[in-house]
Amino acid sequence: MNTGPPEISGSAQLGQALSASAGEWSGAPTSFSYQWLRCDEAGANCSPIESAESSSYTVADADVGATLRVQVIARNAAGPSEPARSAPTALVTNEAGHQKNTLVAASYFDQFGPSSTGEWIPWIEEHISLIRAFPPVGDWYVSNTHVPTTGSHDIYTDFTSHGTVPLDSTIRSEYVAEVERDKGLGYAGTYMDDVNFAGGNKPSPEVQSEAEYRTELANLIENVRTALGSGAVLEINTQYHDIWPLMEAHEPEVERALSQVNIVVKEFGVGPDAGITTASDYKEFTEYVDTLHEKGIHVVMGADVGTVPDEEYNLATYFLNNDGGDYINTLDESPENWWPGNDVDLGSAVSGRERDSSGLWKREFTHGVVYTVEPGASSQTVTLPGGKRWFDVEHKEVTEVTLAPGTGAVLTSEG
Numbered sequence: 559m560n561t562g563p564p565e566i567s568g569s570a571q572l573g574q575a576l577s578a579s580a581g582e583w584s585g586a587p588t589s590f591s592y593q594w595l596r597c598d599e600a601g602a603n604c605s606p607i608e609s610a611e612s613s614s615y616t617v618a619d620a621d622v623g624a625t626l627r628v629q630v631i632a633r634n635a636a637g638p639s640e641p642a643r644s645a646p647t648a649l650v651t652n653e654a655g656h657q658k659n660t661l662v663a664a665s666y667f668d669q670f671g672p673s674s675t676g677e678w679i680p681w682i683e684e685h686i687s688l689i690r691a692f693p694p695v696g697d698w699y700v701s702n703t704h705v706p707t708t709g710s711h712d713i714y715t716d717f718t719s720h721g722t723v724p725l726d727s728t729i730r731s732e733y734v735a736e737v738e739r740d741k742g743l744g745y746a747g748t749y750m751d752d753v754n755f756a757g758g759n760k761p762s763p764e765v766q767s768e769a770e771y772r773t774e775l776a777n778l779i780e781n782v783r784t785a786l787g788s789g790a791v792l793e794i795n796t797q798y799h800d801i802w803p804l805m806e807a808h809e810p811e812v813e814r815a816l817s818q819v820n821i822v823v824k825e826f827g828v829g830p831d832a833g834i835t836t837a838s839d840y841k842e843f844t845e846y847v848d849t850l851h852e853k854g855i856h857v858v859m860g861a862d863v864g865t866v867p868d869e870e871y872n873l874a875t876y877f878l879n880n881d882g883g884d885y886i887n888t889l890d891e892s893p894e895n896w897w898p899g900n901d902v903d904l905g906s907a908v909s910g911r912e913r914d915s916s917g918l919w920k921r922e923f924t925h926g927v928v929y930t931v932e933p934g935a936s937s938q939t940v941t942l943p944g945g946k947r948w949f950d951v952e953h954k955e956v957t958e959v960t961l962a963p964g965t966g967a968v969l970t971s972e973g
Contacts, residue, residue, distance in 0.1 A: 559584045560642035564630045568852045570617060570647040571654060571882040573910035577614045577852055578628040581642055587632035593641075595627045596620065601646030616910070621650040653882030655904030655923040657873075658687040660858055660887040663699060663707075670892055672698040679703055681893050685900065688791075688885055690749045693740055706746035708791055711736050713778070714752035714759040721759065724766035725774040730781050737785045747791030747820070748782055755812050757800035772811040783818040793821035793858070799833055802846045821856050821885070827872035828964075829862025835964075837917055840932040844911065847879045856883040864889035866897070867965055870951060873899050874928040874966025878911045878921050899951035902968055904928070917963075929959065930966035937962050946971040
């Protein structure tokens with residue numbers, strides 16, 4: 559007998575991988591069979607999807623505009639069970655080519671925000687999808703714009719005095735009080751900086767052991783989620799090279815923490831300060847993003863050195879991996895420092911991410927294509943398909959692109 563329904567994890571976006579749990583059962587099942595179902599907007603009128611009979615499923619073109627469910631049958635020596643169905647996913651959409659910009663509203667931006675007379679509000683609302691602000695200055699964005707704004711609070715610098723004070727219940731109470739204060743003013747959620755389960759920006763072993771700190775971090779994140787409520791945004795900044803090995807090992811405190819999180823920030827994106835310098839590490843990073851998506855967590859590709867090649871490599875990688883709910887930000891963006899690449903709209907995804915044997919990565923969209931060449935590969939020259947006009951991010955017409963290792967191209971098309 560089914561005692562707990564199957565559950566689907568992942569993002570209901572074209573080209574993204576979903577995975578299903580078997581659910582909870584009595585009777586000690588020895589095997590499970592799966593069938594994915596395509597349903598209407600309400601999750602009713604479901605039909606089996608041909609050849610979709612494993613615990614994982616990649617969202618297809620035919621699923622756009624529908625919801626998905628999975629049906630599981632358990633078996634033991636007595637035979638098969640009655641089918642058990644999961645709840646429906648969100649409506650499947652195809653937003654992977656639509657860029658979503660975040661704004662780090664640090665003091666440099668005050669002239670367009672709290673220190674302005676409000677003339678830049680239309681620009682902010684047109685170009686920015688999510689604001690990370692620093693209370694109490696950030697209260698201005700909450701009161702004057704319609705853009706969701708999270709309140710930024712740094713665990714390491716503001717609460718543990720650069721790791722000289724252990725993270726404990728007292729600090730958790732202080733942190734949660736700041737979150738509750740923000741919530742009362744209408745902040746959409748909280749941005750937790752320096753959430754480091756390993757590596758730097760945590761107390762030294764003399765102050766607090768790594769195991770104790772991980773437990774307290776997970777406790778803090780759970781406390782923040784409780785204070786925010788289930789519908790609010792909880793984003794964390796954590797270092798990819800520190801957390802990914804722990805995720806692969808299914809470290810319990812990391813798993814517990816991530817179960818509360820909506821968004822993870824990839825600081826430095828894939829730029830020169832990111833430390834992603836080999837082909838295998840670039841591939842591992844895509845797997846890291848896929849794993850976060852499977853948990854229902856979106857990613858922010860953070861800014862790095864503000865040169866056009868660095869920004870374009872980061873943007874191309876963003877589009878390779880975007881599940882339609884991911885974000886990107888560039889360095890010190892403002893109305894007076896706005897890179898044309900920040901407004902790229904490639905339309906809907908035509909394919910998932912692809913990689914050839916030379917280390918060239920590609921993803922196609924209805925209105926464009928992106929390429930990257932992974933670190934350590936050879937330079938690649940790509941001749942663009944005929945029958946269309948192709949434009950780079952500066953809207954210059956091109957017929958081919960040459961990419962060095964660790965670079966990318968974002969191209970829009972007409973015709």
